Amino acid sequence: xPDLWDANPDNTFNGSGTKPNSAPSGNHDHTKxxxxxxxxxxxxxxxxxxxxxxxxxxxxxxxxxGVLFAPD
Numbered sequence: 001x002p003d004l005w006d007a008n009p010d011n012t013f014n015g016s017g018t019k020p021n022s023a024p025s026g027n028h029d030h031t032k033x034x035x036x037x038x039x040x041x042x043x044x045x046x047x048x049x050x051x052x053x054x055x056x057x058x059x060x061x062x063x064x065x066g067v068l069f070a071p072d
Contacts, residue, residue: 034046
């Protein structure tokens with residue numbers, strides 16, 4: 001039976017003798033992190049796509065605001 005009054009939420013559904021799989025103290029688990037730079041320090045193509053999408057979104061929002069607030 002799990003200890004539902006345990007202050008650590010990671011231990012709620014684990015058995016009494018098991019420890020949760022977590023990164024070492026102070027370090028984050030970067031296994032699922034997608035690096036935006038390659039080993040030479042240059043941006044990878046997905047980073048360029050993200051930057052282009054953000055610039056396009058900002059441009060569309062500025063054009064939309066200009067059209068909405070333009071005098072007749």
